Amino acid sequence: xxxxxxxxILQVVLRVAVAFGxxxxxxxxxxxxxxxxxxxxxxxxxxxxxxGALVQAFFPAMFPVALVSIAVPLTVAYAGKxxxxxxxxxxxxxxxxxxxxxxxxxxxxxxxxxxxxIIGGVMTIILSAKSSIHAFVDRIEExxxxxxxxxxxxxxxxFPLLPDREIDALxxxxxxxxxxxxxxxxxxxxxxxxxxxxxxxxRGIALTGVVGGFIxxxxxxxxxxxxxxxxxxxYQICGFSIVVASIVMFxxxxxxxxxxxxxxxxxVVVPLGAMTGTGILAAGVLYWWSTTKSTVDTDITNPFRLxxxxxxxxxxxxxxxxxxxxxxxxxxSGVYVTxxxxxxxxxxxxxxxxxxxxxxxxxxxxxxxxxxxIGAISNTxxxxxxxxxxxxxxxxxxxxxxxxxxxxxxxxxVFL
Numbered sequence: 001x002x003x004x005x006x007x008x009i010l011q012v013v014l015r016v017a018v019a020f021g022x023x024x025x026x027x028x029x030x031x032x033x034x035x036x037x038x039x040x041x042x043x044x045x046x047x048x049x050x051x052g053a054l055v056q057a058f059f060p061a062m063f064p065v066a067l068v069s070i071a072v073p074l075t076v077a078y079a080g081k082x083x084x085x086x087x088x089x090x091x092x093x094x095x096x097x098x099x100x101x102x103x104x105x106x107x108x109x110x111x112x113x114x115x116x117x118i119i120g121g122v123m124t125i126i127l128s129a130k131s132s133i134h135a136f137v138d139r140i141e142e143x144x145x146x147x148x149x150x151x152x153x154x155x156x157x158x159f160p161l162l163p164d165r166e167i168d169a170l171x172x173x174x175x176x177x178x179x180x181x182x183x184x185x186x187x188x189x190x191x192x193x194x195x196x197x198x199x200x201x202x203r204g205i206a207l208t209g210v211v212g213g214f215i216x217x218x219x220x221x222x223x224x225x226x227x228x229x230x231x232x233x234x235y236q237i238c239g240f241s242i243v244v245a246s247i248v249m250f251x252x253x254x255x256x257x258x259x260x261x262x263x264x265x266x267x268v269v270v271p272l273g274a275m276t277g278t279g280i281l282a283a284g285v286l287y288w289w290s291t292t293k294s295t296v297d298t299d300i301t302n303p304f305r306l307x308x309x310x311x312x313x314x315x316x317x318x319x320x321x322x323x324x325x326x327x328x329x330x331x332x333s334g335v336y337v338t339x340x341x342x343x344x345x346x347x348x349x350x351x352x353x354x355x356x357x358x359x360x361x362x363x364x365x366x367x368x369x370x371x372x373x374i375g376a377i378s379n380t381x382x383x384x385x386x387x388x389x390x391x392x393x394x395x396x397x398x399x400x401x402x403x404x405x406x407x408x409x410x411x412x413x414v415f416l
Contacts, residue, residue, distance in 0.1 A: 023049025052103025213248025247279030343378030
């Protein structure tokens with residue numbers, strides 16, 4: 001009896017079939033395109049995937065030559081398409097070459113097979129979202145576009161040049177690690193920013209809170225508080241948005257811990273998860289209690305700006321130094337004080353710092369976990385204080401009750 005899981009022939013057949021399927025998926029999408037269908041479509045793209053898989057499976061050393069050989073007729077066909085349609089788009093040609101490479105990946109290795117399936121799906125989504133992507137780009141203002149380009153260029157230019165070691169002149173800081181954290185945090189914010197631009201400026205309250213929480217929960221809270229000052233009747237809806245923005249901070253911190261120190265994740269996921277769950281329940285009650293269907297607009301700007309990124313980098317570096325020194329001089333209590341003070345301004349810096357210190361065994365897992373919770377509580381209480389200063393009393397009372405309850409859940413884990 002042949003075992004399909006170990007039989008080499010069946011394994012090759014299966015992988016070649018996957019390559020054919022990836023090509024068919026991309027080809028079906030290209031068939032729908034006005035100009036691409038004239039160049040290559042639902043029949044040609046599966047053959048591209050099949051070609052790449054067979055060459056890689058039986059003639060791997062010849063794959064570069066095979067890729068060049070298929071590029072030649074593609075170039076001729078592309079020239080014919082330009083002559084007939086007058087369209088100079090390179091999307092279909094690029095997709096064709098990538099399909100050949102994806103076909104080769106399916107038979108290259110297990111990792112290649114998984115990667116080919118993922119990239120094939122992403123490619124199909126990108127190709128089919130042409131109108132949405134162009135509409136999104138058109139909505140981005142010129143100054144925001146320039147800011148994004150400058151930031152990305154700086155990332156790719158500076159990051160490889162920074163030394164990946166501790167520098168004595170910088171008090172033992174690792175410049176490349178600090179800049180990596182800047183890019184990571186800004187990248188999270190930019191992902192949420194793209195979502196906000198895709199769905200439009202005026203968003204539902206839930207999306208306002210979620211997107212605003214990933215970009216800046218403090219800015220969202222300030223915006224909602226100011227909204228109630230102008231329209232007091234919206235205090236329930238605005239309170240919901242503030243609570244959602246505040247609790248999004250906890251999953252965000254969890255993602256940061258997982259990225260820097262996966263071994264710390266099981267220790268922080270329970271308290272942060274409990275705080276998130278408490279906030280979700282409260283937000284659900286607020287949403288049910290609300291009687292209005294109005295939407296609220298927040299002014300969320302492009303997070304790919306150099307000055308805020310450099311500011312975060314400086315804050316992160318200072319918090320890293322202070323936390324490590326405080327633990328050395330005072331012990332865990334020094335870390336907790338640092339976490340509380342740092343959390344008043346930014347929870348990302350203390351989360352990344354303590355995760356890094358725990359990964360380096362500079363502090364214990366328990367100290368890092370408690371410090372992260374304290375920083376989250378501190379940042380949560382700041383939102384309530386801002387609402388009292390900038391919003392209506394009704395909004396302040398509503399938000400304070402919820403955020404204090406969420407903070408109390410975190411304190412329970414601190415004292416357990």
